[in-house]
Amino acid sequence: MRDLQKYKGVIPAFYACYDQEGNVSLEGVRALTRYFVKKGVKGVYVNGSSGECIYQSVEDRKLVLEQVMAAAEGKLTVISHVACNNTRDSMELAMHAESLHVDAIAAIPPIYFHLPEHAIAGYWNEISEAAPHTDFIIYNIPQLAGVALTMGLFAEMRKNPRVVGVKNSSMPVQDIQMFRQVAGDDYVIFNGPDEQFISGRVIGADGGIGGTYGAMPELFLEMDECLKEGNLAEAKEIQYAVNQIIYKMCSAHGNLYGVIKEILKINENLNLGGVRKPLPGLTDGDLIIAEEAARMIRDAKEKYML
Secondary structure, eight states: OOOOGGGGGEEBBOOOOOOSSBBBHHHHHHHHHHHHHHHHHHHEHHHHHHHHGGGOOHHHHHHHHHHHHHHHHHHTTTEEOOSSSSSHHHHHHHHHHHTTTOOOOOOOOOOSSOHHHHHHHHHHHHHHHHSSSSSEEEOOOHHHHHHOOOOOHHHTTTSTTEEEEEEEESSOOOHHHHHHHHHGGGGGEEOOGGHHHHHHHHTTTTTTEEESSGOOHHHHHHHHHHHTTTTTTHHHHHHHHHHHHHHHHHHHSOOOHHHHHHHHHHOOOOOOOOOTTTOOOOOOOHHHHHHHHHHHHHHHHHHHHH
16 A cells, blocks of 8 residues: 555755855755755655756766755655656666655656657656665656657556656646546646646645745645635635746746745745756846845735745
8 A cells, every 4th residue: 555645735846956166065955955844845856857957967966865865854755856868877866766765756758859658668667667665756747858648658657556646747737637537546646837736736636846836835835725625715816926926036037946046045044056057047137036036925925924
């Protein structure tokens, strides 16, 4: 009997943390982990898109996960994204994650070459076999990976007993409904697009994994509580406020995660560095946008007494 309850709730995607030289900041990783523990989120999703995994080495990603696990002290559900653009490195990260006793590993499909579905299934299954005692979560993000999780591929992957669910970051909310209907309650379905948190939850998602949660976890936690209590009106009101904040953050010239790290520096006194090239850093104008977004977050928290 697998424990799916530990995945149900608000799970922020973990941000890459760098020092002044652009190397992984171990103290930054530990501080961000402690921040999430303090905020009371369900868990963290490590080394995914928000963790800038595409631009990090295998060793970088191992260092990050080791520090997260040490600082979390068992107080967070930890999902480690292990996909690289080749099977061997992905398997190495999967084995490493299992050795640290993470709750689950996750993977996008390989990018660049458009592989047939049987090759994608083979890739995911080989990664899963490298961590035979760990849950596996499919990461569906077709707008970036270039390939979508079809019903046929999902059916093939459900033959793997370690597959426990899908992190769905496709934009159509209907995809969550389709995955839920075919998988039933034996699998966990995560809402991916932050702007659709309540929409995804209402239509069938068990929880959410999102890249902007970390900048304002209180607002997502409050939406989660409102949904549990059946207070859809307030959940919708908070979602509208959250979306305005996201639109503000996305209006920057530099990378979104650079904006979020600046917001965390302003609001939470967390110094997580910038972003790794080729992601664009922040301009002087972006610093103003970050200040405005940080204020919007503070105002929303005050309005909803968080």
